[in-house]
Amino acid sequence: MTQDSPFTARFDLPDLAATAALGAKIASGLQAGDLVALAGDLGAGKTALARGILTALGLSGPMPSPTFTLVQVYEAPRLVVHHYDLYRLEDPRELAELGLDEALEQGAVLVEWPDRAGGLLPEDALIVSLTMPDAQYRRAELTGPARWASVFRG
Ligand SMILES: Nc1ncnc2c1ncn2[C@@H]1O[C@H](COP(=O)(O)OP(=O)(O)OP(=O)(O)O)[C@@H](O)[C@H]1O
Numbered sequence: 001m002t003q004d005s006p007f008t009a010r011f012d013l014p015d016l017a018a019t020a021a022l023g024a025k026i027a028s029g030l031q032a033g034d035l036v037a038l039a040g041d042l043g044a045g046k047t048a049l050a051r052g053i054l055t056a057l058g059l060s061g062p063m064p065s066p067t068f069t070l071v072q073v074y075e076a077p078r079l080v081v082h083h084y085d086l087y088r089l090e091d092p093r094e095l096a097e098l099g100l101d102e103a104l105e106q107g108a109v110l111v112e113w114p115d116r117a118g119g120l121l122p123e124d125a126l127i128v129s130l131t132m133p134d135a136q137y138r139r140a141e142l143t144g145p146a147r148w149a150s151v152f153r154g
């Protein structure tokens with residue numbers, strides 16, 4: 001029996017242009033129902049990567065961090081995208097009130113601080129773990145369903 005081998009990849013992100021390029025790659029494979037979990041410490045570059053994805057989807061203008069609003073909604077030409085920041089979530093059950101299920105039905109979802117969701121996020125999420133080897137430098141480790149391998153190969 002063949003197991004659906006999960007996708008893993010690692011990218012060095014020496015500057016914001018590299019982050020934008022990774023965002024563009026993710027955007028190229030992003031479909032309705034997809035959730036991209038953006039994990040990493042304070043300042044690791046989660047919002048920067050979200051902006052890279054949104055920009056590549058054709059959005060421009062202000063893309064405020066949803067730190068205080070918890071969610072921002074964008075209507076890109078081919079996809080509605082909900083951008084969540086769960087840092088201030090007090091209980092994972094609040095996710096239902098924030099409309100996560102509807103957001104996944106409508107389009108794609110980006111989630112900063114996915115650990116705050118207490119395991120309530122879909123299992124087929126693309127997980128991007130950002131680390132900050134030093135103040136100017138970021139690294140991204142991706143894991144997700146095998147489908148993403150073809151997105152990154154192309
Ligand atoms: N690849 C990169 N190279 C250099 N600087 C970067 C890179 N990615 C992001 N930054 C910078 O790091 C800072 C923090 O980025 P960002 O706000 O995206 O982090 P965050 O993970 O969303 O933080 P928070 O936990 O507060 O939401 C910003 O000034 C951003 O421009």
Ligand SMILES: [Mg+2]
Nearest residue numbers: 046047065112
């Ligand atoms: Mg952020």
